[in-house]
Amino acid sequence: xxxxxxxxxxxxxxxxxxxxxxxxxxxxxxxxxxxxxxxxxxxxxxxxxxxxxxxxxxxxxxxxxx
Numbered sequence: 001x002x003x004x005x006x007x008x009x010x011x012x013x014x015x016x017x018x019x020x021x022x023x024x025x026x027x028x029x030x031x032x033x034x035x036x037x038x039x040x041x042x043x044x045x046x047x048x049x050x051x052x053x054x055x056x057x058x059x060x061x062x063x064x065x066x
Contacts, residue, residue: 002036006031008026028053030051031053
């Protein structure tokens with residue numbers, strides 16, 4: 001699983017109904033992003049909103065379905 005924000009990819013280590021835990025977060029303002037999930041040859045992606053953006057050093061990212 002990965003989170004794509006303006007062309008930058010972040011590995012998702014855990015996903016809940018309204019949050020993600022990402023590795024190597026950076027400071028980023030509120031925005032839309034894409035979650036990409038790949039299992040074997042099947043790939044699914046969907047748009048989400050990061051209402052509070054991301055903060056460097058914080059792995060938890062709050063999200064809303066866009």
